[in-house]
Each structure stands twice: as C-alpha cells, then as structure tokens.
Amino acid sequence: MKNLVHLVLAFIVLSALPANVFAGDISIENAWIRTMPAGAKIAAGYLDISNLGNAADVLVSAKVENAARAEIHRMTIDGNGVMRMRAVPEGIEIAPGETVNLAPGALHLMIMGVMEPYAPGGEIEIELTFEVAGTLAAMFVVGDGPGVSNGMSMQEHSTND
Numbered sequence: 264m265k266n267l268v269h270l271v272l273a274f275i276v277l278s279a280l281p282a283n284v285f286a287g288d289i290s291i292e293n294a295w296i297r298t299m300p301a302g303a304k305i306a307a308g309y310l311d312i313s314n315l316g317n318a319a320d321v322l323v324s325a326k327v328e329n330a331a332r333a334e335i336h337r338m339t340i341d342g343n344g345v346m347r348m349r350a351v352p353e354g355i356e357i358a359p360g361e362t363v364n365l366a367p368g369a370l371h372l373m374i375m376g377v378m379e380p381y382a383p384g385g386e387i388e389i390e391l392t393f394e395v396a397g398t399l400a401a402m403f404v405v406g407d408g409p410g411v412s413n414g415m416s417m418q419e420h421s422t423n424d
C-alpha cells in the first residue's frame with residue numbers, strides 16, 4: 264500500500280516542475296542537499312514545508328537511504344556570535360496555512376553516517392514522517408540550492424563522524 268502511494272508520488276514529481284510532493288495537507292518544495300565536501304560523512308538537507316490544511320501538523324522524523332540516520336536540527340547564533348546547533352527532538356510544527364523553510368543557518372535535516380558521498384546533481388530520497396499527514400517520500404537534489412550562496416552550511420559540521 265505504501266509502495267503504491269510512493270509510486271503515485273513519484274509520478275507527480277516527474278510530471279510537475281518545480282517538484283511538489285503532497286501527503287494529506289502537507290506540501291514539500293525546493294528540497295535539496297548541499298554538495299558534500301570530500302571525505303564528509305554528514306550532509307545537510309533543506310526544504311520548504313507548507314501546511315494547506317486547517318490543523319497544525321508536526322514533522323517528527325526523517326529517514327534517508329544510504330545513511331545511518333537523519334535528525335532535525337536548528338542552528339542559532341548566541342549572544343557572542345557563536346553558531347550553535349542542537350537536535351530538535353520535538354520536531355517542527357507547521358501551523359495551518361503556513362510554510363516553514365528549512366534553510367542554511369536555521370532549521371535543517373542532518374544526515375549522519377552517509378555511506379557513499381552524494382554526487383552533485385544526483386537525487387536522494389528522504390522519507391519524512393508527519394504526525395497527521397503520515398509519511399511521504401521526497402527527492403532531494405544534491406547541489407548548491409536555488410539562489411543560495413555557498414560557504415556557510417558545511418561549517419555547521421566541520422568534523423567527520
């Protein structure tokens with residue numbers, strides 16, 4: 264059953280530009296993974312999540328092919344100008360009618376234990392699970408992102424796993 268849903272979603276992705284993926288009232292757009300530096304085992308994923316419904320929903324988890332695990336993270340800059348990052352185990356709430364942007368320097372998906380570096384220009388499937396809408400699979404394009412300048416994101420994680 265899930266497979267059928269995925270097939271239908273894949274068809275929608277292939278037949279629409281720019282790619283939108285829906286599950287229930289949740290719509291995913293602009294999904295991308297920053298090109299990984301050589302030797303990196305960690306990657307950062309970004310996307311826009313819109314809630315087209317009348318009730319709040321929560322992104323609770325993400326699962327990535329070819330990686331040990333994925334976490335939801337938030338970057339902040341403290342009073343001393345130091346960038347800090349922490350896991351967001353409670354997930355990300357998307358209020359009705361709102362769009363939440365996971366973007367460099369803020370919320371992001373942290374993909375840990377990447378087994379083979381993601382090739383630029385490739386597409387990686389990430390399963391996103393929402394409290395209400397359930398699980399959907401979205402394709403993330405590996406690159407520098409639409410209109411995003413280079414250089415900031417991978418400093419979030421300068422160490423290798």
Ligand SMILES: [Cu+2]
Nearest residue numbers: 336348373419
């Ligand atoms: Cu992170």
